[in-house]
Amino acid sequence: MALAGQLSDFNLAEILQLLASQQKTGFLNLEARREMVFIFDKGVLISTRDRRSRSQDPLEAYLKAYGFFTAEEWNHIEYVQSHSSLDLTEILISEGLMGETELTSALRGLAQEMTVAGMRFRRGRYSFNPTQDTPPGVKWKLRLDVQGLLMEAARRLDEEPQLREYFPAQGITFAQGQKVLPPEELGETGTRIMELALAGMSLGRIIRQGRTESFVVRDLLKNWCSEGYLKKVESDSTDDGEDDSGHQDRRRWSRLSLRSAPLTILAIVLLAGLGWLRWTALPAADANLGHALREKQLQDEVVQAARLYRYAHGVWPADLQTMVEEGELTTATKTTIDALGWKYKLDQTRKRFNLG
Secondary structure (H helix, E strand, C coil), X not given: CCEEEECCCCCHHHHHHHHXXXXXXXXXXXXXXXXXXXXXXXXXXXXXXXXCCXXXXXXXXXXXXXXXXXXXXXXXXXXHHHCCCCCHHHHHHHCCCCCHHHHHHHHHHHHHHHHHHHHHCCCCEEEEEECCCCCCCCCCCCCECXXXXXXXXHHHHHHHHHHHXXXXXXXXXXXXXXXXXXXXXXXXXXHHHHXXXXXXXXXXXXXHHCCCCHHHHHHHHHHHHHCCCEEEECCCCXXXXXXXXXXXXXXXXHHHHHHCHHHHHHHHHHHHHHHHHHHHHCCCXXXXXXXXXHHHHHHHHHHHHHHHHHHHHCCCCCXXXXXXXXXXXXXXXXXXXXXXXCCEEECCCCCCEEEX
């Protein structure tokens, strides 16, 4: 049974349900704002990656968007890819970069995000090309229940507006709440997100380093804030607007210092001595070093934000303001880049961008 038509007539949820209920085998292709493929084997979704396609591997885009590997590790992956015919999944396992459980979890997360994105499409084409046997060329097959994917996708679509309202900016940071969540209740993903949050990272950075979907990160943080395990620190907060806990910490430190005046005096003397040694024994700091590090940080922020946008929309963003409006880049970062006189430009093919 070959199917083809417009997404305005049948949405992705209806098409997936039809293929699953009739236990079809083959390739479902979507051509909309971004190209997608859903590969079925007897009604079971086994992959969302088509090795025949020349477009970017969605797994690679997913892993880069959510900070799975360092730049050095990606350079190594690209080197192995250029000198072998191995699939990305085979490289990740053979090079010890991911375990089988972690890779399967990432592929499931990718399939879930693609389902959510596809259900948003109202324009575009779909086509299903059936095959007699299991579709060839599929690497690292999954067995995903379509109904479960669609139920979770519907939940995420319903709750997305609430998350955007709760986290209106990517620059929001977090602090320890009044309660402490037991480590045994966090799990691997929860532990990683909690550590990043308590390290003072902004929401945008937590998403880019969370090694899981953006929705999962924001959903966890929202729940933890609601339950008192974390508290939000708005991005535009200053020392003048510090909450009461900060004043309490300072009062507590003042009381402690007054109770131990001799220790306080000794500490002051030691700090003065260390300061004298610092300025006499060490060479003057390079003023350009901090500037260069900040410029590199800004470049990395733009690159990561552009990757997140491309993963979500299938194309590179047209300009910095677009990334700000979509929440991938903070207004403060854009203001700093503008002050430096840097320009963000897409090349004529719109397949890459320059920043400088």
